[in-house]
Amino acid sequence: METGNKAPEILGIDQNGNEVRLSDYAGKKLVLYFYPKDSTPGCTSEACSLRDNYEELKSKGYEVIGVSVDSAKSHQRFIEKNSLPFTLIADTDKKLVEEFGVWGEKKMYGKTYMGTLRTTFIIDENGVVEQVMGPKEIKVKEHAAQILNR
Numbered sequence: 001m002e003t004g005n006k007a008p009e010i011l012g013i014d015q016n017g018n019e020v021r022l023s024d025y026a027g028k029k030l031v032l033y034f035y036p037k038d039s040t041p042g043c044t045s046e047a048c049s050l051r052d053n054y055e056e057l058k059s060k061g062y063e064v065i066g067v068s069v070d071s072a073k074s075h076q077r078f079i080e081k082n083s084l085p086f087t088l089i090a091d092t093d094k095k096l097v098e099e100f101g102v103w104g105e106k107k108m109y110g111k112t113y114m115g116t117l118r119t120t121f122i123i124d125e126n127g128v129v130e131q132v133m134g135p136k137e138i139k140v141k142e143h144a145a146q147i148l149n150r
Helices: 041-052 055-057 072-082 095-099 139-147
Strands: 010-013 018-022 028-035 062-068 087-090 103-110 111-116 119-123 129-131
Touching: 010 062, 010 095, 028 041, 041 055, 041 062, 041 095, 041 139, 055 062, 072 087, 072 111, 087 095, 119 139
Parallel strands: 028 062, 062 087
Antiparallel strands: 010 018, 028 119, 103 111, 119 129
16 A cells, blocks of 8 residues: 555454444544554554544544554453543454565564554545554654654
């Protein structure tokens, strides 16, 4: 998925088991952010940056949706623990991470494994990808500011 592509209509299933559709957000800009894992330090910092600036993001016409391959139950705990005001998609079948091209090879402590590459897609009011922010660009503690100041 790259700039200029139309995002898919069905995005996935949220933390409450509800289907999330692109058309649910018609007329709004969508911050669709993919992150590796609930309750890890970087992912928590990123989620809290978006939480702390959520009202400002909304006032500028944005809605926020997080996506990871964690379960709905894991997402519920993550939301409760950090008072997150936005939807999290439980992409347990890896359909969305693969469709958006953010499932890839990662390295940690000398080991190579497959995982979610931290990536944010800004989708315009018509469902078209306007901007892609990759893993090397995203500063987890300042992510909301990066979006607001783009």
